[in-house]
Amino acid sequence: MSSSSSSSASPRRRLATALVHAGREPAEQFGFVNTPIYRGSTVLYPTADDLANRRSRYSYGRRGTPTSHALESALTELTGAAGVVLTPSGLSAVSVALLSVARAGDHILVADNVYEPARHVCDTVLTRLGVEIDYFDPLIGAAIAARMRPNTRLIYAEAPGSQTFEMCDIPAFVAAAHARGALAAIDNTWATALGFDGHGFGVDLVVEAGTKYLGGHADVNLGFVSAAPSAWKALKDTHGALGLCAAAEDIFLSLRGLRTLALRLERHQESALKVCDWLAGRPEVSRILNPLLPTDPGHALFKRDYAGGCGLFGVVLKPVPKPAVAAFLDALELFGMGYSWGGYESLVIPFDAAPYRTATRWQPEGPTLRFHIGLDDPADLIDDLTQGFARMAAAA
Numbered sequence: 001m002s003s004s005s006s007s008s009a010s011p012r013r014r015l016a017t018a019l020v021h022a023g024r025e026p027a028e029q030f031g032f033v034n035t036p037i038y039r040g041s042t043v044l045y046p047t048a049d050d051l052a053n054r055r056s057r058y059s060y061g062r063r064g065t066p067t068s069h070a071l072e073s074a075l076t077e078l079t080g081a082a083g084v085v086l087t088p089s090g091l092s093a094v095s096v097a098l099l100s101v102a103r104a105g106d107h108i109l110v111a112d113n114v115y116e117p118a119r120h121v122c123d124t125v126l127t128r129l130g131v132e133i134d135y136f137d138p139l140i141g142a143a144i145a146a147r148m149r150p151n152t153r154l155i156y157a158e159a160p161g162s163q164t165f166e167m168c169d170i171p172a173f174v175a176a177a178h179a180r181g182a183l184a185a186i187d188n189t190w191a192t193a194l195g196f197d198g199h200g201f202g203v204d205l206v207v208e209a210g211t212k213y214l215g216g217h218a219d220v221n222l223g224f225v226s227a228a229p230s231a232w233k234a235l236k237d238t239h240g241a242l243g244l245c246a247a248a249e250d251i252f253l254s255l256r257g258l259r260t261l262a263l264r265l266e267r268h269q270e271s272a273l274k275v276c277d278w279l280a281g282r283p284e285v286s287r288i289l290n291p292l293l294p295t296d297p298g299h300a301l302f303k304r305d306y307a308g309g310c311g312l313f314g315v316v317l318k319p320v321p322k323p324a325v326a327a328f329l330d331a332l333e334l335f336g337m338g339y340s341w342g343g344y345e346s347l348v349i350p351f352d353a354a355p356y357r358t359a360t361r362w363q364p365e366g367p368t369l370r371f372h373i374g375l376d377d378p379a380d381l382i383d384d385l386t387q388g389f390a391r392m393a394a395a396a
């Protein structure tokens with residue numbers, strides 16, 4: 001959460017309180033605690049004069065409803081941004097952030113560990129529009145300054161990368177960008193605004209897949225972008241031009257998720273640490289990829305810049321045949337196999353980042369797995385992993 005002051009005159013509230021109150025206007029909803037789901041395209045104007053002069057609080061469903069306004073204003077308060085736009089998915093939040101900045105002839109620096117579909121937007125849509133995409137080692141740190149060109153318009157990063165978990169030095173990226181009149185953008189889905197105060201560190205555009213922890217129950221597709229004053233007008237205009245709007249029910253569920261976000265993240269993180277501690281002692285495990293751990297190469301940056309993390313981390317196994325990994329995965333009863341994360345349930349997937357890296361090589365010493373630790377009791381998860389490893393050994 002940002003330490004900068006919000007637009008309201010009252011002092012900024014502590015996090016737990018802000019999560020309870022942000023974006024709520026019971027007096028406008030007949031006293032009901034929550035803003036309901038407003039479904040609508042048409043908004044009626046009482047008189048011809050009102051219509052001609054566009055005199056109304058809301059003009060058209062795509063352009064905003066009381067439901068979307070409630071979530072936007074809550075997220076604006078929590079991120080300390082100049083403004084927030086909602087999008088139908090996390091990926092469309094990435095796209096609109098990039099498109100709000102990029103012009104033909106621009107050069108954009110992108111960390112090599114970002115979410116793969118974000119690379120795809122860069123390599124297809126942006127490249128086609130005449131934008132040069134240049135990938136860099138996420139561990140580059142302050143040396144990013146040497147990669148800046150006169151036409152560099154943006155540095156885009158994700159910390160930690162949500163598959164391989166390298167930490168970036170975001171303040172160094174912001175300093176390098178701003179020194180040359182460029183902007184900095186990040187995908188903050190892993191830490192959320194609660195774990196990393198992007199705008200407080202000077203980041204111009206912060207993207208989050210609300211699909212993950214904001215929704216929190218594996219039943220929402222939503223994204224949002226928060227912008228500092230430096231990037232807000234272009235973001236708002238581009239979002240409007242592209243006609244992006246999130247679904248009313250997904251916005252409602254995201255608002256509901258927001259109320260318990262801090263509690264859930266705290267538990268996800270605490271349980272993930274317990275499982276990581278146990279995994280670190282297992283003979284099958286070579287190393288754990290999680291900046292929350294003091295043993296992780298990214299921990300110093302995490303400690304310096306972050307207030308918290310979440311339940312998502314990676315594991316590099318010692319070399320073991322593929323069928324043994326499959327036997328392990330198939331044996332697990334409490335971990336589902338599937339994409340996305342951030343819900344109450346625990347998940348595991350095997351992954352291989354090697355095929356899409358271009359600036360760095362991803363060469364782990366064994367098979368790699370990504371775990372999401374849900375709200376299960378971690379002791380039960382550890383029991384499940386124990387029996388999974390036994391099946392792995394039997395199949396090796």
Ligand SMILES: *Cc1c(COP(=O)(O)O)cnc(C)c1O
Nearest residue numbers: 089090091115162189209211222
């Ligand atoms: C899932 C994810 C996205 C995209 O979110 P969707 O809602 O699935 O489009 C973007 N960035 C990161 C880091 C993600 O994990």
